Amino acid sequence: MRSILIENLTPGMLLSAEVTTGEHEVKLLDRGTRLTSAYINKIKNWGISSLCVGNGKERIGKRAIEIKRTRVDFLKNYTETMNRVIEAFRYIQKFKEVPILELRELAEHKIILLAETIGAIDYLYEMQRHSEHTFQHSLNVAIITGVLGKWCNYQGKELKNLILAGLLHDIGKLAISLAILDKPGKLTCEEFEAIKRHSGEGYQLVQGLEQVPNSVKLGILQHHERLDGSGYPAGLHGDEIHHDAKIIAIADIYEAMTSDRVYRRRVTPFEALDTIANQMFSGLEPEICLTFLNNVRDSLIGSNVVLSTGQIAQIIAFNIRHKYGTKPIVCMHNGKMVDLQKDEIHIVEVN
Ligand SMILES: [Fe+2]
Structure with a gap:
């Protein structure tokens, strides 16, 4: 495992540690992720200056990233x-x-x-x-x-x-x-x-x-x-x-x-994303909308939310079958996963 500056990353490298934001420890990329050009661009946009990569044979170590700004x-x-x-x-x-x-x-x-x-x-x-x-x-x-x-x-x-x-x-x-x-x-x-x-x-x-x-x-x-x-x-x-x-x-x-x-x-970010998704093929430019949807959805993964039932849950992922979906899969307090895309429950607040 070695620490490498972002400008020296190349597609194909493996992340030796997960990449997270500093304070909230929101996971951005999993350890073991094989870097693509798109991922490298994202990492640059997140403002991370260096991270740990390897050839996949080393033991995964603890994360070592530097966050530019807090x-x-x-x-x-x-x-x-x-x-x-x-x-x-x-x-x-x-x-x-x-x-x-x-x-x-x-x-x-x-x-x-x-x-x-x-x-x-x-x-x-x-x-x-x-x-x-x-x-x-x-x-x-x-x-x-x-x-x-x-x-x-x-x-x-x-x-x-x-x-x-x-x-x-x-x-x-x-x-x-x-x-x-x-x-x-x-x-x-x-x-x-x-x-x-x-x-x-x-x-x-x-x-x-x-x-x-x-x-x-x-x-x-x-x-x-x-x-x-x-x-x-x-x-x-x-x-x-x-x-x-x-x-x-x-x-x-x-x-x-x-x-x-x-x-x-x-309203919550999810409702706002929903409005944008609904206008994607009429008033707003689809390509820019998709870029916005995908990136904001990624940034919301790991957030704690309050559901319409009053329960607290954590956002785990967005169902990849719903390309324009703005309703995530959440993990409830008891560990149960709920796909809000298929459920009546909705998010009322993001913490
Ligand atoms: Fe205006």
């Missing part, structure tokens, strides 16, 4: 970044101008680190809500967009621009009153139209800025467009929509559904 680092960096996002967004509200240098700096040097943290999406689920949810939603979407972008093999400048687009995607909402954004009941037609104008108004705020790449401008303008033409503002179809906007659309849905609002409780 939950504590994540929370500290998140809070610092959140404060700077709030300041920048309040500036936009007041002066109707985008402090683009500050926001680029945040996207390229702070948010990218948050997106590279193992378990970033899980950590976001633990966060308390900020009273003005557009601030927090924007930062969270930027992080999720970054994570998903990496899963879609974005890197370098392309990834940084994608994260910036995620951060700015809803700046058009900063001019809308909280009375409308947080309205608990049904919106009037005028209120709904005011909300629908936010992507175009956000685009106008950055349209004349040379420092904002075109992909970012289109990410803002098109993040509510849908492949089947049902979106807004232009009712674009398929490839008329920029790829970055398609990524943001998925991050946006997932974040909005898994976050509490003044007027409603959040």
Whole structure:
């Protein structure tokens, strides 16, 4: 058994120890797994710098992985970044101008680190809500967009621009009153139209800025467009929509559904994944959806959940026969396995 840097991994090597996340000890890969290119890419995305491999003949030893960043680092960096996002967004509200240098700096040097943290999406689920949810939603979407972008093999400048687009995607909402954004009941037609104008108004705020790449401008303008033409503002179809906007659309849905609002409780990641899976062949890009589904499902394995019966269980796996399934197989307290895909029981909370 030997410790090897991630950049030196090659397909065919065997893992001599299981790969887990640091704090929660969530298993990511089993010991004895034979590495493929896909696994190596995943390990890179998880931010692991080295791990133990062998030729399969050695005795399996204890895990030896280094985790780059921890939950504590994540929370500290998140809070610092959140404060700077709030300041920048309040500036936009007041002066109707985008402090683009500050926001680029945040996207390229702070948010990218948050997106590279193992378990970033899980950590976001633990966060308390900020009273003005557009601030927090924007930062969270930027992080999720970054994570998903990496899963879609974005890197370098392309990834940084994608994260910036995620951060700015809803700046058009900063001019809308909280009375409308947080309205608990049904919106009037005028209120709904005011909300629908936010992507175009956000685009106008950055349209004349040379420092904002075109992909970012289109990410803002098109993040509510849908492949089947049902979106807004232009009712674009398929490839008329920029790829970055398609990524943001998925991050946006997932974040909005898994976050509490003044007027409603959040849903579990499983319900949010279900919504995304249901739109996979109509409004959302199937390939990006599948990448998101597969990776988020993998990250949920090992989590403890509360079931609709009140029982606590642990997620063991997802049934491979249900390619788009979002309901896992869980292990109950008494050791019994239950496939929730086939059962009436559902998950009500993830711990
Ligand atoms: Fe939006």
